[in-house]
Amino acid sequence: MPETRTEIFSIKRKALTVNLNSSIYGTLAEIGAGQEVARNFFRVGAASGTIAKSMSAYDMAFSDNIYGEAHGRYVSEERLMKMLDHEYGLLTERLKGEKYENKRFFAFADTVTTLNYTRTNSPHGWIGIRFQLHENAEPNDIILHVRIYDNNAILQQRVIGELGVNLIYGAFYYADDAETVVRSLQDNLSTDHLEVDMIRISGPDFEEVDNRLLSMLLVKLGFTNATIFGPNKMMYQPKDFLYKKNVLVMRGRYRPITLVNEDLLENGKKQFQKDLGNEEMLVLSEMTLNNLYKGQKNRAEKTLDRAEILCSLGQRYGSQFS
Numbered sequence: 001m002p003e004t005r006t007e008i009f010s011i012k013r014k015a016l017t018v019n020l021n022s023s024i025y026g027t028l029a030e031i032g033a034g035q036e037v038a039r040n041f042f043r044v045g046a047a048s049g050t051i052a053k054s055m056s057a058y059d060m061a062f063s064d065n066i067y068g069e070a071h072g073r074y075v076s077e078e079r080l081m082k083m084l085d086h087e088y089g090l091l092t093e094r095l096k097g098e099k100y101e102n103k104r105f106f107a108f109a110d111t112v113t114t115l116n117y118t119r120t121n122s123p124h125g126w127i128g129i130r131f132q133l134h135e136n137a138e139p140n141d142i143i144l145h146v147r148i149y150d151n152n153a154i155l156q157q158r159v160i161g162e163l164g165v166n167l168i169y170g171a172f173y174y175a176d177d178a179e180t181v182v183r184s185l186q187d188n189l190s191t192d193h194l195e196v197d198m199i200r201i202s203g204p205d206f207e208e209v210d211n212r213l214l215s216m217l218l219v220k221l222g223f224t225n226a227t228i229f230g231p232n233k234m235m236y237q238p239k240d241f242l243y244k245k246n247v248l249v250m251r252g253r254y255r256p257i258t259l260v261n262e263d264l265l266e267n268g269k270k271q272f273q274k275d276l277g278n279e280e281m282l283v284l285s286e287m288t289l290n291n292l293y294k295g296q297k298n299r300a301e302k303t304l305d306r307a308e309i310l311c312s313l314g315q316r317y318g319s320q321f322s
Helices: 011-019 036-044 060-067 077-094 153-173 178-184 211-220 238-242 259-276 299-312
Strands: 024-031 051-055 104-113 124-131 140-148 194-202 226-229 246-251 281-288 316-320
Touching: 011 036, 011 153, 024 036, 024 077, 024 153, 036 051, 036 153, 051 077, 060 077, 077 104, 077 124, 077 140, 104 153, 124 153, 140 153, 153 178, 178 194, 178 211, 194 211, 194 226, 194 238, 211 226, 211 299, 226 238, 246 259, 259 281, 281 299
Parallel strands: 024 051, 024 104, 246 281, 281 316
Antiparallel strands: 104 124, 124 140, 140 194, 226 316
């Protein structure tokens, strides 16, 4: 059952607590940073009660054969979702009968690129868990995008391993409060080591969760400098969303949104279109969150109200601390 967070537990204690919970059972599939999450569970003991399977398909041919071909980059949300679909599907297909009646299944997956030998890449990864909070229930998903900043691959592997344990523990033990799930990702880690620039929580047990508020919380906690979302409460991972785009940004408080704001945006778009011709253009309305959590009640919700108005005008919305 979900518990109230009263202290920050060590990675070792979290892993052992999960291992000793006889109802939690699942798969860990990791590509790109070793099997660091699984290693934390194996190292503390009693892992046989938690881990049905641990695997890593590094070769692209093996990965494609298991999860299906990737249409873009292998370290992508698309690849992560294929991994979760496949591994969770195997759990529910193969683990049947009286032995598994009281189990709450989970599939954890990550696809990560750590620092290469020549130090020429930008380490990052997609991490997620699909899990049941109750026996025989429909599953929930928690999806993250993370950047890793340590200056060698071994330290980066450690960060991924500890972040994975925080995610699995938070999914099962803090699920009654999505904000606590987000806060717990930071346990025993520093934002000097990593950046979490997108989070999405979904499923039957999280129908009331507004992922835009969680994204704004990432900014508040120092996990990232900015978050981007658009119409219909859609969340965007900044690097993928802005990749090779021509971006027009207008910053303001938008309190309220005025005709002057609209005129500035329209004139800016016309000038961009004149300069760019037929090239794709993206328009962002940027709002500072510097004072978002100081003093005034419901300020986050009021910020979302302004964001929805901006989105209704056809602008995607970006927000950041400054």
